[in-house]
Amino acid sequence: MTDSRHYSRIPLSTRLNGMGIALEVEAVSKRYGGTVALDGVDLKVKEGQTVAVLGPNGAGKTTMLSIALGLLAPGAGTARVFGLPPADALRSGAVGVLLQDAGLLEDVPVGELVSAVAGMYPAPMPVERVLRAAGVAEFAGRRVGRLSGGQQQRVRFALALAGDPRLLVLDEPTVGLDVDSRRALWQEVRARTAEGRTVVFATHYLTEADDYADRVVLLAGGKIVADGPVEAVKALVGGTEVRFVTGGADVSAFEALPGVRQVHIEGRTVVLRTGDSDATLRALFAKFDDVRDVRTVSPDLESAFVSLTGGQER
Numbered sequence: 143m144t145d146s147r148h149y150s151r152i153p154l155s156t157r158l159n160g161m162g163i164a165l166e167v168e169a170v171s172k173r174y175g176g177t178v179a180l181d182g183v184d185l186k187v188k189e190g191q192t193v194a195v196l197g198p199n200g201a202g203k204t205t206m207l208s209i210a211l212g213l214l215a216p217g218a219g220t221a222r223v224f225g226l227p228p229a230d231a232l233r234s235g236a237v238g239v240l241l242q243d244a245g246l247l248e249d250v251p252v253g254e255l256v257s258a259v260a261g262m263y264p265a266p267m268p269v270e271r272v273l274r275a276a277g278v279a280e281f282a283g284r285r286v287g288r289l290s291g292g293q294q295q296r297v298r299f300a301l302a303l304a305g306d307p308r309l310l311v312l313d314e315p316t317v318g319l320d321v322d323s324r325r326a327l328w329q330e331v332r333a334r335t336a337e338g339r340t341v342v343f344a345t346h347y348l349t350e351a352d353d354y355a356d357r358v359v360l361l362a363g364g365k366i367v368a369d370g371p372v373e374a375v376k377a378l379v380g381g382t383e384v385r386f387v388t389g390g391a392d393v394s395a396f397e398a399l400p401g402v403r404q405v406h407i408e409g410r411t412v413v414l415r416t417g418d419s420d421a422t423l424r425a426l427f428a429k430f431d432d433v434r435d436v437r438t439v440s441p442d443l444e445s446a447f448v449s450l451t452g453g454q455e456r
């Protein structure tokens with residue numbers, strides 16, 4: 143028979159092992175007065191995934207992450223982290239969080255702050271390692287309030303790492319960071335995902351999603367409008383572009399080529415959007431002998447973003 147007293151002494155982070163789903167929101171909605179911030183959002187993040195949450199300003203990214211972490215009450219729906227109410231998972235040290243503009247204690251030296259926060263967790267990362275990983279070691283003795291905006295953002299990242307969490311949730315983590323600090327942050331994120339840890343981050347930098355995420359969740363107007371591997375989301379915009387220069391021929395001749403869905407002309411360049419670039423190219427060369435400077439361009443995340451969010455501001 144299980145001894146429940148004994149069980150309750152096992153650190154929560156151990157009890158969470160092997161549950162499979164790191165973060166989950168189900169049928170979550172949230173309104174602020176007349177504004178619908180989230181409208182029936184479902185999201186399950188498996189352990190080990192690196193998920194980028196993208197969307198224009200006001201799409202609901204921060205609201206969704208805050209609800210998922212139990213920092214904001216949903217109007218409807220539920221949130222779980224490692225199968226538990228989010229507050230319990232957060233207390234256990236299983237989750238590290240970096241939120242936009244999170245306030246920091248200003249009068250405390252960086253090293254002391256990191257050390258105090260690490261001390262609240264059952265199995266923290268060694269403080270020296272946190273300071274190095276977040277790139278704050280060089281100013282560990284300085285008071286937080288004296289640091290620049292980018293340096294303070296690095297301190298926020300350090301605090302997110304302090305508990306050596308199995309899940310990191312980062313809301314626009316590289317805002318205000320210089321090139322080297324960005325690279326260092328992503329290097330640490332990569333090191334963690336290589337160990338099978340889970341990372342969920344919101345960003346406006348599509349290249350960050352492209353480079354570091356294995357899954358993209360695209361929010362617009364409080365709804366998830368695309369969710370899948372980066373390549374699949376890119377493919378949603380439909381097909382490859384074939385561009386070439388030609389002396390003549392009219393649009394309808396190109397429209398008749400196999401696979402072609404759309405044709406437009408940019409000066410002397412013809413741009414075909416095709417669902418089967420191999421077939422299009424074979425027929426193009428067979429039928430038109432004055433075609434030159436042929437290039438094929440795969441859709442990028444930027445075009446997927448614009449097409450799926452209706453070209454809203456981001």
Ligand SMILES: Nc1ncnc2c1ncn2[C@@H]1O[C@H](COP(=O)(O)OP(=O)(O)OP(=O)(O)O)[C@@H](O)[C@H]1O
Nearest residue numbers: 174177178179197198199200201202203204205206
């Ligand atoms: N405390 C609040 N009071 C009123 N409206 C709010 C509040 N917080 C968010 N909203 C509104 O909810 C919607 C979603 O906001 P949210 O901050 O989640 O978007 P976001 O995708 O994170 O945007 P951004 O990219 O600008 O950070 C927006 O229309 C925003 O104006």
